[in-house]
Amino acid sequence: MTIQVGDKMPVGTLKVMGAEGPEEVSTAHLFTGKKVVMFAVPGAFTPGCSVTHLPGFVVNADVIKAKGVDEIICLAVNDAFVMDAWGKAQNAEAIIMAGDGSADYTKSLGLELDLTAAGMGVRSKRYAMIIDDGEVTYLGVDAKGIEQSAAEAVLVQL
Ligand code: BEZ
Helix, strand or coil, X not given: CCCCCCCECCCCEEEEEECCEEEEEEHHHHHCCCEEEEEEECCCCCHHHHHHHHHHHHHHHHHHHHCCCCEEEEEECCCHHHHHHHHHHCCCCCCEXXXXXXXXXXXXXXXXXXXXXXXXXXXXXXXXXXXXXXXXXXXXXXXXXXXXXXXXXXXXXX
């Protein structure tokens, strides 16, 4: 079952690069008492994600945060090393680059995407969410293209 607007985010953990290596970060730490924009991509360094999706949030990060957003999280079914390298390559210092390497959290959201036929295994659908103190207030999922999950679409909802 896919998470819906009005639902609470499931409990889980993501991996974020720390000073000593990948660190486990709980969803309670990420979402409790905060307004968060989280967007997810099928893969770090893939063309659509690198040319359009992540750069849109990098360029608009200040505007998004000025609308009361505490954190912007970019999530992918990749490991924390890859997410860290991708964030550095994209100057995404304003964005938390989070890895869900085994897709456990993505599956708990019901937003997994089977790209086995493309040699990529289980990944995440492309989506963006606004999460207010752990509750989903916006969910835009894109089956094709980058529209409802784009930074501009999120900005309209803030
Ligand atoms: C992309 O360009 O974003 C992409 C490429 C292959 C699979 C999924 C996404």
